[in-house]
Structures are given as structure tokens and as C-alpha cells.
Amino acid sequence: MSDRQAQLIELAGRLADEFAGRATEHDRGNSFPFENIEALKQAGYTALVVPERHGGMGADLLDFVLCQERLAQGCGATALAINMHLFGIGSMVERAGAAERPEQGLFLELIGRQRKIIGGGLSEPESGGDWGLFATKARRDGEAYVLNGRKVFTSLSPVIDYFLVMATVEGDGPLSSATFAVGRKTPGVELVETWDAMGMRATASHDLVLKDVRVPAAAMADPRPVGPLGAEAISLFAWFELSIAAVYTGVAIAAMKFTREFAQRFKPFTLERPINYLPGVQFAMADAHALLAQSRALLVQSTRDYLDQRTSAAPEETLARLVTAKYAAVNNAIRIVDYCMEIAGAHGFLRRNPLERLFRDVRAGMNHPLSNARAREFIGKVALGVPLATIPRW
Numbered sequence: 001m002s003d004r005q006a007q008l009i010e011l012a013g014r015l016a017d018e019f020a021g022r023a024t025e026h027d028r029g030n031s032f033p034f035e036n037i038e039a040l041k042q043a044g045y046t047a048l049v050v051p052e053r054h055g056g057m058g059a060d061l062l063d064f065v066l067c068q069e070r071l072a073q074g075c076g077a078t079a080l081a082i083n084m085h086l087f088g089i090g091s092m093v094e095r096a097g098a099a100e101r102p103e104q105g106l107f108l109e110l111i112g113r114q115r116k117i118i119g120g121g122l123s124e125p126e127s128g129g130d131w132g133l134f135a136t137k138a139r140r141d142g143e144a145y146v147l148n149g150r151k152v153f154t155s156l157s158p159v160i161d162y163f164l165v166m167a168t169v170e171g172d173g174p175l176s177s178a179t180f181a182v183g184r185k186t187p188g189v190e191l192v193e194t195w196d197a198m199g200m201r202a203t204a205s206h207d208l209v210l211k212d213v214r215v216p217a218a219a220m221a222d223p224r225p226v227g228p229l230g231a232e233a234i235s236l237f238a239w240f241e242l243s244i245a246a247v248y249t250g251v252a253i254a255a256m257k258f259t260r261e262f263a264q265r266f267k268p269f270t271l272e273r274p275i276n277y278l279p280g281v282q283f284a285m286a287d288a289h290a291l292l293a294q295s296r297a298l299l300v301q302s303t304r305d306y307l308d309q310r311t312s313a314a315p316e317e318t319l320a321r322l323v324t325a326k327y328a329a330v331n332n333a334i335r336i337v338d339y340c341m342e343i344a345g346a347h348g349f350l351r352r353n354p355l356e357r358l359f360r361d362v363r364a365g366m367n368h369p370l371s372n373a374r375a376r377e378f379i380g381k382v383a384l385g386v387p388l389a390t391i392p393r394w
Contacts, residue, residue: 005062005063005066008048008057008059008063008066008067009066009067009070011043011045011067012045012066012067012068012070012071013070013073014043015036015039015040015043015045015071015074016070016071016072016073016074016075016079017074018036018039018074019033019036019039019071019074019075019078020073020074020075022035022036022075023074023075023076023077023078023202023354023357024354024357026075026077026201026202027077027201027202027357028351030195030196030201030202031202032158032159032202032203032204033075033077033078033202034158034159036075036078037078037081037082037117037156037159040078040082041115044056044057045057045067045071045082046082046085046086046111046115046117047111047112047115048063048064048067048086049063049064049086049089049090049093050089050093050108050111050112051093051108051112054105054108054109054111054112054113055109055112055113056108056111056112059090060307061090061094061238061239061242061303061306061307062300062303062304062307064086064087064090064239064243064246065242065243065245065246065299065300065303066246068083068086068243068246068247068250069246069247069249069250069253070250071250072246072247072248072249072250072251072254073250073251073253073254073257074254075202076200076247076248076250076251076254076358076361076362077200077201077202077203077361078202079247079250080155080200080203080244080247080364081155081156081202081203081204081205082156083155083243083244083247084119084120084155084156085117085118085119085156086243087236087239087240087243088118088120088164088236088239089108089111089118090239091232091235091236091238091239091240092104093108094235094239095231095232095235103218107181110161110162116161116162117156117159117160117161117162118160118161118162118163118164118181119154119155119156119157119160119162119163119164120151120154120155120163120164120166121136121151121154121163121164121165121166121182121208121210122151122153122166122369123151123152123153123369124136124149124150124151124152125150125152133168133175133177133226134149134166134167134168134177135149135150135168136148136149136150136151136165136166136167136168136210137149137167137168137169137170138167138168138169138170138178138180138220139170140169140170140171140217141214143216143217144214144215144216144217145169145180145214145215145216145217145219145220146212146213146214147165147167147180147182147188147210147212147213147214147215148210148211148212148213149165149167149210150207150208150209150210151165151207151208151209151210152194152205152207152208153205154191154205154206154207154208155203155204155205156203156204157191157204157205157206157208158204160184161183161184162181162182162183162184163181163182163183163184163189163208164179164180164181164182165179165180165181165182165208165210166178166179166180167179167180168226169223174225174226175225175226176223176224176225176226177223177224177226178220178221178222178223178224179220179221179222180215180219180220180221181215181219181221182210182213182215182219186213186214186215187213187214188210188211188212188213188214189208189209189210189213190208190209190210190211191206191207191208191209192206192207192208192209193206194206194207197364198360198363198364199357199360199361199362199363199364200361200364229315229316229319230315231315233315233319234315234318234319234322237319237322237323238306238322240368240369241322241323241325241326241370242299242302242303242306242322242325242326244326244330244365244368245295245299245325245326245328245329245330246299246329247365248329248330248333248362248365249292249295249296249299249329249332249333251333251337251358251361251362251365252288252291252292252295252332252333252336252337252362253292254354254358255336255337255340255355255358255359255362256285256288256289256292256336256340258340258344258353258354258355258358259285259288259340259343259344259348259355260276260285262343262344262347262353262355263275263276263281263285263343263344264276266347275343281343284339284340284342284343285339285343287335287339288335288336288339288340291332291335291336291339292332292336294328294332295328295329295332295333298324298325298328298329299325299329302321302322302324302325303325305321306318306322316382316388317382319378320378320379320382320383323370323375323378323379324375324379326368326370326375327370327372327375327376327379330365330366330368331365331366331372333362333365334362334363334365334366337355337358337359337362338359340355340358341355341359
């Protein structure tokens with residue numbers, strides 16, 4: 001680990017320790033942690049992946065993954081929410097490389113120096129977690145586009161300055177989609193406060209409604225035909241899948257930390273020593289540690305392989321490896337927290353202990369694209385040589 005990487009992780013750790021003291025309050029109140037986001041801005045974390053020339057910290061994908069894992073150990077909801085701001089920026093920076101366009105530089109200046117927040121408009125009630133073809137439509141009207149649709153899971157919604165809305169572009173040509181930058185105060189933009197979930201409650205992942213929202217044609221980016229996976233899609237999924245895996249791994253680490261401390265101090269009156277001396281407790285913690293080691297090894301190696309471009313695999317094979325890392329890490333995290341609940345017993349069930357919140361939070365991981373079922377289909381088809389575009393699907 002380089003000194004620079006260690007400094008970034010240390011920053012994430014300081015923020016995590018601060019946020020941990022407020023995590024239960026925001027979970028119980030289903031409230032948004034405005035103070036956490038302000039702290040992230042002041043520390044420069046909201047510009048973590050923005051190049052230094054634009055006022056950011058210049059973190060690469062591995063830096064980002066390790067920082068998110070550490071931040072999630074304090075407050076998983078805050079880490080998850082800011083993840084939805086950072087992963088798309090990181091992918092954009094990666095794809096632009098040395099060929100960064102002037103408009104991209106201006107956009108990065110807004111995030112790096114002015115600390116603006118962007119948010120995604122990806123998931124939809126009609127399509128669930130399948131990204132690619134969107135129910136939200138964009139219609140060309142002169143020098144503008146008119147957007148109509150509804151997005152769900154819009155994390156960070158109370159503080160988003162610009163919504164990045166993915167939509168299907170209507171027209172006579174080949175079916176295509178594009179991303180549109182929509183200002184928060186644009187007429188026709190409405191946030192509907194629907195978020196009241198089992199876990200990750202402090203993300204404020206409300207619905208975004210777009211009704212005849214008019215944006216200039218210059219607000220459109222990344223137009224692409226609907227079809228085979230390209231480099232843009234691979235990059236976007238790399239930054240998303242690996243960082244999501246890191247967030248839920250961080251939640252699992254937080255659960256293990258609480259459980260270890262609990263087991264070391266809790267002594268029923270029928271025992272001579274605390275429960276950490278019981279074989280069953282030791283075996284459960286051993287299994288949790290083994291799962292964590294598997295997740296971290298796969299996550300770090302998958303990230304390094306992607307950055308090093310060590311493989312000349314086809315796009316579908318590359319994506320399958322990224323999805324595998326997320327699928328394994330998230331499901332291992334769930335199993336780890338379950339082991340922790342087994343050790344803590346009824347104490348883990350009580351809301352006064354953080355394990356109850358972590359138990360609920362970690363379960364959200366299986367629903368992020370690619371969801372468990374979709375991931376298994378994707379990984380299995382690639383492994384068996386079944387083309388993803390095969391019709392009928394089954």
C-alpha cells in the first residue's frame with residue numbers, strides 16, 4: 001500500500017468514526033444525514049475520484065474501493081449514498097483519460113472545486129435492475145430534448161444538484177439510449193418521498209419524476225445504440241459492481257467488530273469465562289473470517305486485474321468477472337452478519353445494539369444490479385457459452 005493510498009483510507013476512517021455515532025439516530029428516524037454529506041464535502045471526499053487538476057484527490061478504482069470499504073464501517077447508508085455520486089464520476093474520468101473534452105473538464109470543476117453533487121436516474125419501476133433499455137423517454141424538440149419518466153432508488157436525493165438521467169431516445173433511427181444532465185430546479189422535476197425501507201434507511205432513495213422536462217441538446221452525453229456491451233458499459237459496471245461489493249464488505253466488517261467485542265465481554269452467570277471461549281462462538285467467527293478473506297481477496301484482485309488490463313477477454317467475460325466479485329462479496333457479507341447474529345443471540349436482535357441495523361442494511365446488497373438472480377443467470381450463461389442475446393431468453 002502506498003503512502004498516498006494509506007492517507008486516503010485514513011481519511012475515510014476518520015469520517016467513518018464520526019458518522020458511526022449518528023448512524024442509529026438516522027436509521028431510526030428514517031432521516032437523511034445532511035451533516036455527514038457536509039463533512040464529506042469539507043474533507044474533499046465528494047471529489048475523491050476527481051483528478052487533482054480539477055480540485056479532487058485523484059483516487060483510482062482501487063483507492064475508491066478501499067476507501068468505501070472503510071467508510072461503510074461507520075455508516076453503511078452514508079457510504080452507499082455517496083457511492084451513487086462517486087462511481088459514475090470515476091468511470092467518466094477513466095474513460096476520458098488524456099482525451100478529456102472541455103465540457104467534461106468544466107463538469108469536473110463543478111464537482112472538484114464547487115463540491116456539487118450528482119445523482120443517478122437509472123433504476124425504474126418498469127425495468128427493475130436491468131439497465132440498458134429505459135422506460136424513461138427523451139424526445140428531440142428543436143435544440144432541446146423533452147424527458148418523461150419515473151426513476152426509483154434515487155439515493156442522495158435531498159442534496160443532488162444535477163441528476164444524471166438515463167433515457168431511451170425516441171426517433172426514426174436505431175434504438176438508442178443516452179444520459180442527460182438535469183438541474184435540480186429544472187421545471188418538471190419532482191422528488192416524491194417514497195423511501196421507507198427495511199435497511200439503508202438514511203440514503204433517502206426517493207422517486208424522481210420527470211414530466212415534460214426540457215433540457216438543451218448539449219445536456220445529452222454518451223449516446224449509444226442499444227446492443228452488445230461496449231467499453232463504456234464495462235467501465236461503468238466496473239466502478240459500480242466493485243464499489244458496491246466494498247460497501248457491503250465494510251458493513252460485514254463492522255458487524256464482526258461489534259460481535260468480537262461483545263463476545264469478549266459477555267459472560268452469562270453460568271459460565272466461568274466470557275462466551276468467546278465457547279467452541280460454537282469460535283467456529284462461527286472462524287467461518288465469518290474465512291468468508292471475509294475470500295471476499296477481500298476476490299475484490300482486490302478483480303480490481304487490480306481490471307486496472308492492469310491483464311486480460312484480453314471478451315466484454316461479456318470481463319463483465320462476468322466483475323459481477324462475480326459483487327455477487328460473492330455481497331452474499332458473503334450477508335452470511336457473515338448472520339454468523340454474528342448467531343454469536344450475539346437475542347442481544348443482536350435488540351435495537352439498542354448496532355448489529356440489528358447492520359443485519360438489515362446488509363440485505364440490501366443483493367438487490368443492486370446485477371441482482372442475485374440476474375447475476376447468476378449472467379455468470380452461468382457466460383460460463384456455459386450461452387449468448388446473452390439468445391431469444392427466447394430461457
